[in-house]
Amino acid sequence: MKISVDNLKKSFGDRCIWSDIDLTFTSDEIVTIAGKSGQGKTTFLRCLNGLETYDAGTVAFDGEVMPVGTTDAKKIGMVFQGYYLFPKMTVWENILLAPLYHGIDRKEAEERAERLMKELEIYEEKDKYPKNLSGGQQQRVAIVRACMLEPEILCFDEPTSALDSETIDKLAQTMGRLKEKGMGMIVVTHDRAFAERISDRILHFEEGRLREEIVA
Numbered sequence: 763m764k765i766s767v768d769n770l771k772k773s774f775g776d777r778c779i780w781s782d783i784d785l786t787f788t789s790d791e792i793v794t795i796a797g798k799s800g801q802g803k804t805t806f807l808r809c810l811n812g813l814e815t816y817d818a819g820t821v822a823f824d825g826e827v828m829p830v831g832t833t834d835a836k837k838i839g840m841v842f843q844g845y846y847l848f849p850k851m852t853v854w855e856n857i858l859l860a861p862l863y864h865g866i867d868r869k870e871a872e873e874r875a876e877r878l879m880k881e882l883e884i885y886e887e888k889d890k891y892p893k894n895l896s897g898g899q900q901q902r903v904a905i906v907r908a909c910m911l912e913p914e915i916l917c918f919d920e921p922t923s924a925l926d927s928e929t930i931d932k933l934a935q936t937m938g939r940l941k942e943k944g945m946g947m948i949v950v951t952h953d954r955a956f957a958e959r960i961s962d963r964i965l966h967f968e969e970g971r972l973r974e975e976i977v978a
């Protein structure tokens with residue numbers, strides 16, 4: 763799977779956030795995006811996921827140009843910085859909501875949920891409510907939930923910001939396993955050490971442009 767971004771431009775009102783963004787992402791790599799606060803990194807992920815409109819340019823999934831503000835949940839997914847778990851649903855209900863909504867057979871969805879939750883060591887928490895989980899556990903639930911539709915590329919917004927170093931280590935291992943299974947990732951992060959550890963490529967937003975650095 764390939765995401766091609768061509769000449770993308772985004773403004774809020776009169777203010778141009780970034781422009782002339784040209785690049786591709788593939789499902790066999792982990793790409794991190796760095797850059798100072800307010801450079802438009804989150805906005806960029808939201809544009810790729812159909813959650814935000816843009817002013818010019820195109821986003822294509824495997825050559826198919828996506829209408830602005832739309833997405834394909836089988837191709838791309840997102841783990842949000844605040845996780846956004848539904849507070850009145852158990853972990854299990856949070857995880858099954860999207861696949862059932864998308865018409866996946868319940869038995870198949872439950873099997874997939876169990877497998878992913880065991881892999882991320884969160885299965886024992888399945889009947890708890892999000893507020894009774896630690897930050898790292900909530901994040902793993904959010905990752906499982908985002909993986910349930912098996913997107914080919916998963917985006918993460920600041921995944922390490924609320925985690926201690928041991929949990930960051932586990933997250934890096936999880937990402938490595940997801941990559942081995944053929945999932946690509948686009949990761950916005952301020953954490954340079956984490957970026958260097960997980961990335962095939964590092965991109966920087968700087969003054970409205972996105973430039974690339976090659977990881978040795």
Ligand SMILES: Nc1ncnc2c1ncn2[C@@H]1O[C@H](COP(=O)(O)OP(=O)(O)OP(=O)(O)O)[C@@H](O)[C@H]1O
Nearest residue numbers: 774775779797798799800801802803804805806967
């Ligand atoms: N809905 C919106 N309406 C108006 N301005 C917005 C909106 N969303 C974001 N912005 C502005 O766009 C700019 C980029 O925001 P964004 O959150 O994408 O940056 P970021 O690089 O992810 O920042 P951070 O690292 O602090 O999370 C900021 O100046 C922000 O205030």
